[in-house]
Amino acid sequence: MAGDREQDAQGLPDERAPQGVDPTVPSVARMYDYYLGGKDNFHADRVAAEQIVAIARESGADVREMALANRGFLVRAVRHVARSGVRQFLDIGTGLPTQDNVHQVVQREAPGSKVVYVDNDPIVLVHAQALLADNPHTAVIEGDLHRPDAILKAAAAHLDLSQPVAIIVAAVFHFFPDDDEVAAIVATLREALVPGGHLVISHSYVEPEEGRADKMDEARGVYRRSGAGTIAWRDRETMRGYFAGLELLEPGIVPVQEWRDDDPYPAPGLAKGGVLAGVGRRP
Template sequence: MYDYYLGGKDNFASDRAGAAKILEIAPNVPELARANRAFLGRAVRYLAAAGIRQFLDIGAGLPTQENVHQVARRAAPDSRVVYVDNDPIVLVHARALLQDDDRTGVVQGDMHEPEKILADPGVRALLDFSEPVAVLLLAVLHFVPDDAQARRIVEGFRAPLVPGSHLVISHATSGTMSEDDVREGAEVYRPVTAGSLDLRTPDRIEALFGGLELLPPGVVPLADWRPDPGDAPQPVHPGAGAVCGVARVP
């Protein structure tokens, strides 16, 4: 569905049907998907400039334009990236595209089991956790409806990170949607996710960074996180919203 929102071709009839229902409720979702992708690029460029050479992308989804390894290597050619997803179709597709890349890995894993992901031989073969690592949780935690579970997931991925590592989160919010629209949207996603949809408030999302050094400008709308020079201000359209943040392990 995310690929469909981005205008890609790596999606299926069921994805398009679900996406059509979401677009009836929140027609600005494609705009948010593009803003999320742009935030990913800015965040990875920032991290590479800060010296990060290792990236763990949780819930990466089908490869699309401007993936983490592509962005990181333009700034730092020695960057190593591991993509994690629980969808077998995603894994087959990504591995086929990246089979000749010995500095990029693709492993199967469920974000609800961070310890298993971190112990995976494919992760350990590429990432050295005695050195800083950036963990990316982009547009995935809103599928975890329980705050305690979301915190457990974040804390699980934080556990092995040494000082200088970073955590990157983006997360959908309800924006201007009514409670009825939020419930209807959650019902669309229920059959295709491991949980449900929880469009947390920015305060609840900021709490997920607890114990870390939240970098300026904090938890903000996607387009407001360190926009590139010359970026035009992004209009706020009615519908769903999304915020993001980057934090450093002190």
């Protein structure tokens, strides 16, 4: 179809894949880039992303609006944390660069703030390293969130973990199907926070509704063919547990578009699901 060829022309040709990257296997980072209107994605990413867009649309949701709303939350959250005095940020599962990346937001608020990005996608790492080559206060490290202790150890080469750090895990944990593993990972990150440190998390959810099970299974099927393997949705109470022992900042666990956003007209495609968010502070 002409439309497909035009859309593909907006992304990367498969022959541009770096060594070690299979462009025929969708990547959740590159799918997310596509949702946000980026061009750092391959044909397989765009096909998988459009399948998710169509599945969500049939359920009355809009994946692109979800991705944009999540990005807006991230910007507002890290801006708030920077204004509260935190000068160190650890962004795990950073994804491909877009507008208003964490270092750009926080360094506008407080020049000299340190930011460490962590990801395990080779294309993400290449792009991030190129973007940050001339920024002495920002570093990029390869890391796997299945091993949070290793991430913290690597980050300690760039950040002083005895001082407040904001740890950010935005739209990542829904690719971890094991509830117990997610709880353990969050506990490790949470325990690394000293007083004044913050934990910033966002996570996909779906409002309970009869007839949704088939669509959720379809979405899982698409993600099973990606590097992520699957997708899971979790509720507010599960999210609330991730902030145990922390001061959960107002307005608590809410959809990302409601976290300190003064826009009274949220996009209609977010009404039946989207992304939950929370920010906690170590007292």
